[in-house]
Amino acid sequence: MTTVLLVIASSSVVLYNSASLEWNQRKRQVHVPINAAEIVHKCNSLNILPGPPKNFHSRSQSDRFQPGTQPTLIKNATLWTGRSEGHEVLSGSLLLDKGIIKAVGNIEQAVIDAYDNLNVIEAHGAWVTPGIVDVHSHIGVDSIPELKGSDDTNSFKGLVLPWLRSLDGLNTHDESYRLSISGGVTTVNVLPGSADAIGGQAFTIKLRSTAERSPSSMVLEPPHNLNGTHIDPSLPPRWRQMKHACGENPSGVYQGTRMDTQWAFREGYNTARQVKDKQDAYCSKALSGDWQDLGEFPDDLQWEALVDVLRGRVKVHNHCYEAVDLDNMVRLTNEFKFSIAAFHHAHETYLVPDLLKKAYGKTPAVALFATNARYKREAYRGSEFAPRILSDHGLQVVMKSDHPVLNSRHVLYEAQQAHYYGLPSNLALASVTSTSATILGYDHRIGYLKEGHDADVAIWDSHPLTLGAAPTQVLIDGIAQLEKPFVVKKPSESQKVPETPNFDEDAKEAVKYDGLPPLEPKKAKAEVVIFNNVSEIFIRKAGKVEAAYMAKEANLRSDSVAVAVHGELVCFGVADECGLAQYGADVQHIDLEGGSISPSLLSYGAPLGLVHIDAEASANDGSAANPLDDDQPKLLGPGSVIRAVDGLLFSSRDALLAYRAGVTTGISAPQTDGFLAGIGAAFGTGLPHRLAHGAVLQQETALHFDLISSKTSVSTQMAALRNLFVASGAKGELADRIERVLWHGVPLVVRVHSADIIATLLELKKEIENKHGTDIKLTIVGGAEAHLLAREIGKAGVGVILIPSRPFPTTWKSKRILPGPPLSQDSAISVLIAHGVIVGLGIEEQWSARHTRFDVGWAALEAGGDLSKSEAIALASVNLEQLLGLRDAVTDLVAVKQGTLFDFEGKVAGIISQQRGLVDMI
Ligand SMILES: *[C@@H]1O[C@H](CO)[C@@H](O)[C@H](O)[C@H]1NC(C)=O
Ligand SMILES: *[C@@H]1O[C@H](CO)[C@@H](O)[C@H](O)[C@H]1NC(C)=O
Ligand SMILES: *[C@@H]1O[C@H](CO)[C@@H](O)[C@H](O)[C@H]1NC(C)=O
Numbered sequence: 001m002t003t004v005l006l007v008i009a010s011s012s013v014v015l016y017n018s019a020s021l022e023w024n025q026r027k028r029q030v031h032v033p034i035n036a037a038e039i040v041h042k043c044n045s046l047n048i049l050p051g052p053p054k055n056f057h058s059r060s061q062s063d064r065f066q067p068g069t070q071p072t073l074i075k076n077a078t079l080w081t082g083r084s085e086g087h088e089v090l091s092g093s094l095l096l097d098k099g100i101i102k103a104v105g106n107i108e109q110a111v112i113d114a115y116d117n118l119n120v121i122e123a124h125g126a127w128v129t130p131g132i133v134d135v136h137s138h139i140g141v142d143s144i145p146e147l148k149g150s151d152d153t154n155s156f157k158g159l160v161l162p163w164l165r166s167l168d169g170l171n172t173h174d175e176s177y178r179l180s181i182s183g184g185v186t187t188v189n190v191l192p193g194s195a196d197a198i199g200g201q202a203f204t205i206k207l208r209s210t211a212e213r214s215p216s217s218m219v220l221e222p223p224h225n226l227n228g229t230h231i232d233p234s235l236p237p238r239w240r241q242m243k244h245a246c247g248e249n250p251s252g253v254y255q256g257t258r259m260d261t262q263w264a265f266r267e268g269y270n271t272a273r274q275v276k277d278k279q280d281a282y283c284s285k286a287l288s289g290d291w292q293d294l295g296e297f298p299d300d301l302q303w304e305a306l307v308d309v310l311r312g313r314v315k316v317h318n319h320c321y322e323a324v325d326l327d328n329m330v331r332l333t334n335e336f337k338f339s340i341a342a343f344h345h346a347h348e349t350y351l352v353p354d355l356l357k358k359a360y361g362k363t364p365a366v367a368l369f370a371t372n373a374r375y376k377r378e379a380y381r382g383s384e385f386a387p388r389i390l391s392d393h394g395l396q397v398v399m400k401s402d403h404p405v406l407n408s409r410h411v412l413y414e415a416q417q418a419h420y421y422g423l424p425s426n427l428a429l430a431s432v433t434s435t436s437a438t439i440l441g442y443d444h445r446i447g448y449l450k451e452g453h454d455a456d457v458a459i460w461d462s463h464p465l466t467l468g469a470a471p472t473q474v475l476i477d478g479i480a481q482l483e484k485p486f487v488v489k490k491p492s493e494s495q496k497v498p499e500t501p502n503f504d505e506d507a508k509e510a511v512k513y514d515g516l517p518p519l520e521p522k523k524a525k526a527e528v529v530i531f532n533n534v535s536e537i538f539i540r541k542a543g544k545v546e547a548a549y550m551a552k553e554a555n556l557r558s559d560s561v562a563v564a565v566h567g568e569l570v571c572f573g574v575a576d577e578c579g580l581a582q583y584g585a586d587v588q589h590i591d592l593e594g595g596s597i598s599p600s601l602l603s604y605g606a607p608l609g610l611v612h613i614d615a616e617a618s619a620n621d622g623s624a625a626n627p628l629d630d631d632q633p634k635l636l637g638p639g640s641v642i643r644a645v646d647g648l649l650f651s652s653r654d655a656l657l658a659y660r661a662g663v664t665t666g667i668s669a670p671q672t673d674g675f676l677a678g679i680g681a682a683f684g685t686g687l688p689h690r691l692a693h694g695a696v697l698q699q700e701t702a703l704h705f706d707l708i709s710s711k712t713s714v715s716t717q718m719a720a721l722r723n724l725f726v727a728s729g730a731k732g733e734l735a736d737r738i739e740r741v742l743w744h745g746v747p748l749v750v751r752v753h754s755a756d757i758i759a760t761l762l763e764l765k766k767e768i769e770n771k772h773g774t775d776i777k778l779t780i781v782g783g784a785e786a787h788l789l790a791r792e793i794g795k796a797g798v799g800v801i802l803i804p805s806r807p808f809p810t811t812w813k814s815k816r817i818l819p820g821p822p823l824s825q826d827s828a829i830s831v832l833i834a835h836g837v838i839v840g841l842g843i844e845e846q847w848s849a850r851h852t853r854f855d856v857g858w859a860a861l862e863a864g865g866d867l868s869k870s871e872a873i874a875l876a877s878v879n880l881e882q883l884l885g886l887r888d889a890v891t892d893l894v895a896v897k898q899g900t901l902f903d904f905e906g907k908v909a910g911i912i913s914q915q916r917g918l919v920d921m922i
Contacts, residue, residue, distance in 0.1 A: 031291060031292070032291050033291060033294070036286075036291065039286050039294075039297060040286060040287065041233060042283075042297060043282075043283035043286050043287050044287070045233070045237070046279065046280075046283060046311065047311055047312075048236055048237060049236070049237075049312055049313060050236060050237045050238050050239045050240075050313050050441060051236050051444070052236075052444040052445070053235050053236060056444060056445075056452075057444070057452050058452070059100065059452065060098060060100075061098035061099060061100065062098060062099030062100045062454055062455070062477060062478075064099050064206070064220075064454070064477045065098050065099035065100075065477065065478075066099070066210070066211060066477060066479060069098075069099065069477070069478050069479050070117060070118075070119045071095070071096060071097035071098075071102075071115050071117065071118050071119065071478070072095075072096040072097075072118070072119045072120075072121060072455075072475065072478060072480070073093055073094070073095050073096075073107075073112060073115075073118050073119070073120045073121070074093060074094040074096070074121045074123050074128060074457065074459065075093045075120060075121065075122050075123060076091075076092075076093070076122060076123050076124060076125055077091075077092065077093060077094060077123035077125070077126060077127075077128040077459070078090075078091060078123075078125055078126065078127050078128065079091070079092060079094060079104060079105065079128050079449055080127060080128070080129045080130075080429060080449070080464075081104060081130075081448060081449040081450065082129075082130055082429075082430060082433055082434035082447060082448035082449060082450075083448060083450065085426055085427075085430070086425075086426030086427060086429055086430040086434065087426050090104065090105040090106075091105075091125075092104070092105040092106045092107065093105070093106075093107050093112075094128060094449060094457065095107055095111065095112065096455035096457070096475065096478040097115070097455075097478065098478070099454065099455055099477040099478045100452055100453065100454060100455055100478070101449060101450060101451055101452065101453050101454070101455055101457075102451065103451060104449050104450065104451055119480075121459065121473060123459055125495075126459050126460060126461070126472065127459075127460040127462070127463055127464055127495070128449070128457060128458070128459050128460070129184070129429065129433060129449070129457070129458050129460065129464055130433045130434065130437075130446065130447050130448055130449050130453075130456060130457065130458075131184060131185065131186025131187060131433075131446070131456030131457060131458055131474065131475075131476060132183070132184045132185040132186060132187075132411060132412060132432045132433060132436075132458065133185075133186070133187045133188070133189075133432065133433055133436035133437050133440070133442075133446055133447050134180075134185055134187070134188040134189065134400055134401050134403065134408050134411050134432070134436065135188075135189045135317070135342065135344075135367050135398050135400050135436045135439055135440060136189060136191060136317065136344050136367050136400035136401065136402050136403075137188040137189060137190055137191065137400075137401055137402070137403040137408055138153050138190065138191065138193065138402070138403055138404065138405075139174055139176050139177065139180065139188055139190060139207075139403050139404075139408065140169070140170040140171050140172070140174045140176075140177075140190055140205070140215070141153050141166050141169045141170060141171070141190060141192070141193075142193070142403075142404055143171040143173070143174040143175075143176075144174055144175045144176045144404055144808070144809055144810060144815075145175060145809050145810060145811050145812045145814070145815045146404075146810060146811055147812065150171045150173075150174075152166075152168075152169025152170075152171070153169075153192065153193035154192065154193035154194075154195035154196070154199065154253075155192070155195070155196065155199070155200065156195055156196075156253060158196065159196050159197045159198070159250055159254055159256075159260075159261060159264035159268075160196065160197055160198045160264050160265070160267070160268035161196055161198055161199060161200050162198045162200065162201070162242060162268065162272075162302075162303065162305045162306040162309075163200070163201075163301065163302045163303075163305060164192060164199065164200030164201065165200055165201045165203065166190045166191060166192050166200060166201065166202050166203050166243075167190075167201075167203040167215055167216070167219065167226075170190060170203070170205070170215035170218070171215075172209065172213060172214070172215055172218070175809050175815065176403065176404065176407075176408065176409075177207050177208075177209070178823070179407070179409045179808075179809075179819060179823070180207055180403070180407075180408045180409045180411075181207050181208070181474050181476070181481045181482075182409060182470075182471065182474070182481075182482065182819065182822055182823045183408070183409035183410055183411065183412060183470070183471070184412060184458035184460070184464075184470075184471045184474055185207060185408055185409065185411060186206060186207060186208075186446070186456040186458070186474065186476045187204060187205070187206050187207070187220060187437075187442075187446055187456065188204070188205060188207060188403070188408065189202055189203075189204045189241060189317070189440055190202055190203050190204070190205055191241070191243045191317055192243045193243075194243070194245035194249040194250070194319040195245070195249055195250065195253040196245065196250060196253070197244060197245060197246065197250050197261045197264045197265050197268070198242070198243070198244055198264075198265070198268055198306070199243040199244070199245060200242070200243060201240060201241060201242050201243075201305055201314075202241035202242060202243055202317060203219050203222075203241065204219070204220045204221070204241060204440055204442065205218040205219055205220060206218055206220055206456070206476055206477065207476065208476040208477065208479060208481060220442060220446070221238045221239070221442065221445075222238070223237070223238050223239075223240050224237065224238060237313055239313070239314070239315055239440070239441035239442070240305065240308060240313060240314040240315070241314065241315045241317060241341075241440065242305065242306075242309060242314050242315070242316050242317065243317055243319070244265075244316055244317065244318040244319065244320075244329075244340075245318070245319035245320070246258070246261060246262070246265075246318070246319070246320045246321075246325040246328060246329060247261075247319075247320060247321050247322060247325040247378050248321075248376055248377065248378050248615070249319070250264075258324065258325065258328065262328050262332070265332055266332065266335070266336075268306060269306065269310075269332065269335075269336040269338075270336075271303055271306075272303050272306035272307045272309070272310055272336075273310060273336060275298060275299070275300050275303050275304075275307050276307045276310050276311070278298040279297065279298050279299070279307070282294060282297060282298055309338050310336065310337065310338050312338070312339065312361070315341035315342075315439070315440060315441055316338065316339070316340045316341050317340075317341060317342055317344055317367070318340050318342070318343050318344060318364070319344045319345055320343050320344070320345070320346060321345050321346060321347045321348060321378035321379060322347070322348050322378045323348050323351060323352050323355070325378070326343065326346070326348065326349065326352055326355055326356065327352075327355060329343075329359070330355055330356070330358050330359045330360075333359045333360035333361070334358070334359075334360045336360075337360055337361075338360060338361070339359065339360055339361030339362050339364070340359055340364040341364065341365065341439055341440075341441075342364050342365040342366060342367045342396075342398065342439050343356070343364050343365075343366050343367070344367040344400065344402075345367070345368070345369070345379070345402075346366045346367065346368060346386075347368075347373060347378065347379045347380075347381060347382035347383075347386070348378075348381055348382075348515065349366045349386065349390060349395075350383060350385070350386035350389040350390050350510070350511070351381070351511065351514060351515055353389075353390060353393035353395060356395060363395060363396075364395075365395065365396035365397065365398060365435070365439045366386075366390050366395055366396070366397055366398070367398045367399070367400045367439075368386055368387055368390075368397065368398070368399055368400065368414075368418070369382070369399070369400070369402070369406065369414060370384060370387070370399060370413070370414040370415075370416075370417035370418050370421070371384045371417060371847060371848070371850065371851070372405070372406065372845075372847055372848075373847055374612075374613060374614075374653055374654060374846075374847055375613070375614045375615060375845070375847065376613060376614065376615035376616070377613055377615065377616060380515075380516075380613060380653075381514065381515025381516060382515070383507075383510040383515060384417065384421040385421050385422060385503060385506060385507035385510045387399070387418035387421070387422075387423040387427075387428075387431070388418070388421060388422035388423045388424075388503075388507060389507055389510070389511065391423060391424070391427050396435055396438070396439065397418070397423065397427065397431050397435065398431045398432065398435050398436045398439055399411065399414035399415045399418055399428075399431045399432050400414070400436075401414070404808070404810070407806070407808045409808075410806065411432055412432055412464060412469065414432070415428045415429065415431050415432045415464075415465070416428070416464075416465050416466070416467065416469070416904065418431060419465050419497075419498070419500060419904070420498070420500050420501075420904045421500075421503055421507075422500070422503045422504070422507060425465055425497045428465055429464060429465065433447045433448070434447040434448050435447075454477060455475055455476075455477055455478035456475065456476050456477070457474070457475045458471045458473075458474050458475075459471060459472050459473045459474075460472065461487055461488060461489075461490050462490040462494035462495060463494060463495055463496055463497055463498075465497055465498060465904070466490075466494040466497075466498055466903075466904065467498075467854055467857050467858055467861060467902075467903055467904055468490075468857070468858040468861040468862055469494075470488065470821055470822055470862075471485070471822055472485055472487045472822060473485055473822075482822055482823070485821075485822035485823075486821045486822050486823070486824060486825040487821065487822060488821045488861070488862060488863075488864035489864050489865070490861060490864075491861075494861075498903065498904035498905050499898070499899075499905050500904055500905065501897065501898055501899075501905070501906070501907035502907075503907075516653075519653060519656035519657060519659075519660060520651075520656065520686075520688070521659065521660070521686050521911065521920035521921060521922055522920065522921045523918050523919070523920060523921070524588050524910065524918065524919040524920070524921055525588055526586050526587050526588040527565060527566055527586070528563065528564070528565050528583045528586065528587045528588070529563075529564045529587070529588045529589075529590060529910070529912075529919045530561055530562075530563050530564075530580065530583070530587055530588070530589050530590070531561060531562040531563075531564070531590050531592050531597065531895050531910075532558075532560075532561055532575075532589055532590065532591050532592065533557055533558050533560065533591050533592050533593055533594055533595070534549070534551065534557070534560045534561060534562050534572065534592050534594075534595065534596065534597060535550070535551050535552065535557045535560065535592075535594045535595065535596060536549065536550055536551070536596040536597075536598075536900060537549035537550075537562060537572050537596065537597045537598070538596070538597070538598040538599060538869070538870060538873060539569070539599065539893070540599050540877070540878060540889060540890075540891070543878050543882065543889065544870070544874060544878060545598075545599055545870040545871070545873045545874045545877060545878060546870050547868075547869065547870055548572070549572055549573060554594070556574070557594050558594075559574055559575050559576075560572070560573065560574060560575070561573070561574075561575045561578055561580070562597055562895075563578050563580070563583070564912045564919050565583075566914075566917045566918070567912055567913045567914045567915070567916060567917045567918045567919055568912075568914045568917075569597070569893060569912060569914075572597070588919075590895065590909055590910060590921075591897075592895060592896065592897050592898070592909060593897050593898045594898060594899075595895065595896045595897040595898050595899060595900070595906055595909070596895075596896050596899070596900045596901065596906065597893050597894065597895050597896070597912070598662075598873060598893065598894055598896070598900065598901050598902075599873060599877045599878075599890075599892070599893060599894070600662055600663065600664035600665065600877070600890060600892035600893060600894050600911065601662050601663045601664070601665075601852045601853060601856070601873075601876045601877055601894075601901075602663065602664075602665045602666070602667060602852075602876060602877055602880045602881060602886075602890065603658055603663045603665070603666045603667075603685070603842075603843060603846075603849040603852055603876075604666070604667045604668070604781075604801060604840070604842045604843075604880055604884060605781065605801070605803040605842030605843045605844060606668075606842075606843050606844055606845050606846040606848070606849065607620075607621070607668055607671050607846060608652070608654060608655055608658065608666040608668055608685070608843075608846040608849050609644075609648050609649065609650070609652065609655055609666045609668050609681075609683050609685070610644065610647050610648065610649060610668050610670070610671060611649070611652065611654075611671075611846060612649060612652045612653070612654075614845075619649075620649075620671075621644075621647030621648075621649060621670070621671065622647070622671065623671040623672060623673055624642045624670050624671065624672045624673065624676075624677065624678060625672075625673055626672065626673040626674035626675050626676075626709075626710055626711075626712070627675060627676050628674065628675045628710060628712040628716065628717065628720060629673070629674075629711075629712070637732055638731040638732045639730055639731035639732025639733050639734035639735060640732060640733055640734070641676070641678050641679060641703075641733045641734050641737050642670040642672075642677070642678030642679070643670070643678060643679045643681065643699070643700060644668050644669055644670045644678065644679060644680050644681040645679075645681035645683075645690075645696060645699045645700070647670060648668075648681060648683055648690055648696070650683075650687055650688055650689050650690065650692075650695065651687075651688055651689075652846070654846040654847050654849055654850075655685040655686075655846075655849070656685065656686060657847075657849070657850045658685045658846075658849035658850045658852070659684075659685040659686035659911070660686075660850070660908055660922050661849075661850035661851070661852070661853055661908060662852075662853050662894035662896070662901050662908050662911070663685055663849050663850065663852050663853075664684060664685055664686060664890065664892040664894075664911055664913070665682060665683070665684060665685065665697060665890050665892070666682070666683055666684075666685050666849070667680050667681070667682045667683075667701055667880070667884045667886065668680060668681060668683075669702075669704035669706075669749070670704075672706050672709060673709060673710070674706055674708075674709040674710025674711065674712065675705060675706065675707070675710045675712065675717055675720065676704075676705055676706075676734075677704035677705060677706050677751075678703075678704060679700045679701065679702070679703060679704070679737070680700075680701035680702050680704055680749070680884060680885070681696065681698070681699060681700065681701060682696070682697040682698040682701055682884075682886050683695060683696050683697060684696075684697065684916075685849070686911065686920060693916060694913070694915055694916040697886070697888070697890070697915075698885075698886055698887060698888070701747075701884050701885040701886060702746060702747040702748065702749045702779070702884050702885035703737050703738075703740070703741055703746060703747070703748055703749065704749045704750075704751070705721070705748070705749070705750045705751065706750075706751040707750060707751060707752045707757060708751050708752060708753065708782060708811075708813075709751075714757055714760075718760055718764065721764060722764060722767070724738055725738060725741070725742075725748075725764070725768045726764075726767055726768055726771050741776055741777075742768070742772050742774050742776060743774060745777060745885075746777070746885055747777040747778070747779050747799075747883065747884065747885040748776055748777065748778050748779070749779045749781055749883075749884065749885075750778065750779070750780060750781070751781045751782050752780060752781075752782055752783075753782040753783065753784040753785055753811070753813050753814035754785055754813035754814065755785035755786070755788040755789050755816060756813075757813070758780055758783075758785065758786060758789055758793070759789060759792070761778065761780070762789070762792055762793070762796050762798065765778050765796060765798070766796075775797075777799075777885075778796070778798045778799075779798070779799045779800070779801060779883040779884065780793070780798060780799070780800045780801070781800075781801040781803055781842060782801075782802075782803050782814070783800040783801065783802050783803070783828070784802075784807050784808075784809065784810075784814035784815075784816070784817050784828075785813075785814060785815075785816045785817070786800045786802070786828065786832060786837075787817075787818045787826075787828040787831045787832060788816060790831045790832050790834070790835040790837060791835050793832070793835065793837050794832075794835035794836040794837045798837070799837065799838040799839070799840065799879075799882070799883040800832055800837055800838075800839055800840070801839075801840040801841070801842045801880065801883055801884075802828055802829065802832075802839065802840070802841055802842065803841075803842035803843065803844055804842075804843065804844050805829075805841040805842070805843075805855045805858075805859065805875075806820070806855075806858070807819065807820075807828055818831060820862055821862060821864075827859075827862055827863070829841075829859055829862075829863065829867070829875070830863055830866060830867070833867070833871075838879050838882060838883060839875060839879060840875055840876065840879045840880040840883050840884075841855050841856065841859065841875045841876050841880075842880075843855075852876045853901045853902055854902070855876065856872050856873055856875055856876050856901075856902055857872070857900075857901075857902030857903055859872050859875060860872035860902065869902070872902070873902075877890070890915075891913075891914040891915050892911055892912065892913045892914070892915065893911070893912040893913075893914075894908055894910075894911055894912070895908070895909045895910040895911075895912060895919075896908055896909060897909045908922045909921070909922060910922055
């Protein structure tokens with residue numbers, strides 16, 4: 001105590017003395033520091049906003065130009081330039097040289113003739129767009145394959161860490177770079193994760209590897225003083241990027257509440273404001289020549305980035321979902337006077353557009369997923385109609401990947417879906433190109449096909465808003481990125497923008513019901529339902545799917561019908577031949593407007609039907625203990641086996657949305673911490689509870705094991721399987737379940753990706769069969785590396801369910817994927833089918849069950865005619881039924897308006913259910 005008091009007392013004496021000293025000196029002379037000019041310059045530049053230098057647009061060469069790059073002419077292209085709000089489309093050529101676009105459209109021959117070393121790409125009229133710009137990625141910091149040695153996504157050292165830089169963790173060996181480029185992505189914004197309120201600074205990078213091979217050389221327009229060497233102090237500053245996050249993530253990581261996170265924000269911003277105020281006071285003195293005892297410029301290395309936010313020189317990217325959090329952040333921007341470039345994820349923004357407009361400065365843009373939602377509470381009200389609703393309110397919308405949450409190779413798919421659900425095509429394409437570039441502050445050089453912009457270009461095999469559109473070439477800084485692209489021939493109708501259905505009413509309902517519009521189907525009023533104007537019908541027959549009817553000509557189509565009586569399709573074809581008169585007047589007519597009817601689909605792979613909200617234990621069935629960990633609840637007794645049917649939770653929004661998208665059946669296995677999962681169950685996705693008619697299709701399907709989730713060694717798990725199946729070491733119920741696999745044709749379903757482990761399983765299968773003198777049914781699920789053993793798997797009569805259906809090398813044991821076009825000619829699907837393997841397609845997360853229709857359509861398009869439509873439909877219907885042990889085939893059919901179930905033109909109008917004896921209207 002005494003010491004502290006002493007210190008204070010003596011220092012106040014010093015202060016007093018020096019003050020009087022100053023006063024005396026000031027009267028005599030003003031001491032101007034030797035670095036005064038530098039200080040004046042610094043003070044003058046403090047509030048200059050970032051932007052390109054004055055002469056930027058007349059540059060003749062990019063700062064990123066790689067010497068030796070050949071100039072390129074892309075000829076005879078359909079150029080979507082991004083100008084005129086994304087409405088401008090030019091026919092002509094694109095000339096690229098010195099890393100920039102030299103000319104666009106109708107280029108004079110003399111300009112072309114001036115080059116003697118031109119690489120000419122004949123586009124044959126193909127669509128050409130600016131390279132895709134992804135505003136929200138963790139590529140390089142959450143590297144693929146995921147290894148603990150390269151996980152640099154989040155710092156967990158505090159809620160407010162504006163001094164951290166994602167660049168410091170940027171791994172140059174992420175497998176994703178090459179994959180994302182093959183999806184047309186050229187530039188991404190690498191954000192720190194969302195564990196913290198202020199997680200650090202983000203850096204925007206180009207995906208191509210550079211001659212230097214360093215992370216720094218990938219950065220687009222690095223801030224001038226990034227490495228301490230201020231290149232040229234007369235240049236205007238460059239944009240900086242920063243991550244903020246509110247809501248559940250920081251609360252969860254720091255065991256706090258929204259109140260704690262918001263206080264952390266205010267405390268941090270207050271510190272930054274104090275530094276800024278000191279600087280401003282200092283500079284106002286310096287600039288008025290009042291040098292007296294000015295001392296050092298007040299700065300703070302930890303807070304300078306946040307001070308720059310307050311100076312309007314940083315693009316703030318705010319992970320923020322719910323109205324409550326958005327409101328907090330809008331208040332914060334007004335309290336501290338800074339703007340937010342974009343709210344990311346932002347699942348409730350479409351419900352509060354006027355709130356967003358109250359944010360300080362420019363109204364934040366909104367960076368969205370198309371349909372990824374409900375994985376936690378704050379994502380529960382996410383809507384597929386958000387992009388169009390927000391753009392109707394005049395807000396800027398961008399679609400993003402959050403890579404590797406979604407594989408950014410397919411970030412264009414997000415824009416395609418936004419378009420499908422109502423975002424106009426010009427804005428949908430802009431949402432991953434020009435709007436994204438604008439939000440990052442780089443629209444002066446990327447995101448557009450404009451003279452003087454960077455030579456980042458994608459050439460497409462079909463219109464980029466059609467399903468499965470893939471690049472035939474991608475150039476970054478004028479350098480072709482695909483060495484030997486494999487191009488699939490797409491149908492000619494895919495060269496135009498899809499004619500998407502009308503979702504106006506659905507969008508209105510989403511807002512009216514505060515994000516939770518009712519999704520339950522309504523039974524058709526009449527027992528007889530006549531579908532008019534049908535152009536195509538597929539049906540199931542003897543375990544296969546076949547094309548049963550086709551009316552391509554418009555006149556034949558408008559004369560074509562399908563008649564359902566009590567949910568049974570009794571007649572289809574030309575109206576006259578169905579004798580419609582016999583049904584009298586009590587008939588419901590549905591005009592399919594040239595649409596189609598096809599078998600309903602089945603979803604497998606995610607815990608659909610067992611989970612309402614992933615992150616909420618109370619909204620889930622939960623996870624069964626790993627029996628190899630030996631912490632089974634004692635009351636279960638030895639050899640107990642969990643049944644998914646006992647945990648089913650009906651009417652989840654994901655299940656109902658799946659139903660509305662033609663996925664009428666789900667098969668789920670119990671969730672597990674590893675090894676033994678238990679017995680699967682087959683259920684109807686559109687039903688209210690387990691006791692409803694048709695809700696449970698089969699109480700017990702296959703016996704499931706999961707060799708991926710377990711922490712136990714692979715060889716231990718193999719030893720346990722051998723003990724159970726070869727040595728008959730099982731006890732209790734498990735022994736009985738194994739008997740059923742051995743003798744009653746119940747499939748053994750094993751989740752595994754690695755080719756090595758699959759190979760061991762094939763050996764084990766032989767061992768089991770030799771020991772018992774029986775054949776067993778084995779299904780591999782996951783199967784990322786299964787293509788490597790396609791021949792052996794085919795010979796062994798083993799089936800494969802690919803999950804995900806488009807491969808991604810998430811882990812070390814799943815990294816040897818076959819990426820498919822344009823990186824490889826074949827895909828895992830085509831290779832396995834070529835070897836006689838029965839293939840099914842599954843999903844990883846239940847929100848994507850509704851996409852099964854697009855997964856099927858995509859697989860068919862990617863196979864370029866090698867897979868018939870019927871075979872493609874089988875991948876998510878009859879094949880899955882067989883591989884997962886469903887004894888009685890599903891008989892539901894899906895009626896689709898306007899198009900087919902498998903493209904962006906059709907909209908599901910009804911489900912025809914023979915089993916339940918009704919037609920459901922969607
Ligand atoms: C452009 O490509 C289309 C499609 O291949 C072709 O029909 C047309 O003749 C080409 N035009 C020119 C000017 O080469
Ligand atoms: C520092 O970064 C700039 C680019 O921002 C670069 O031109 C310069 O070479 C770098 N200096 C060193 C020493 O790496
Ligand atoms: C069939 O659908 C088309 C739209 O695809 C529509 O123009 C036509 O009127 C319909 N015909 C009948 C008979 O309903």
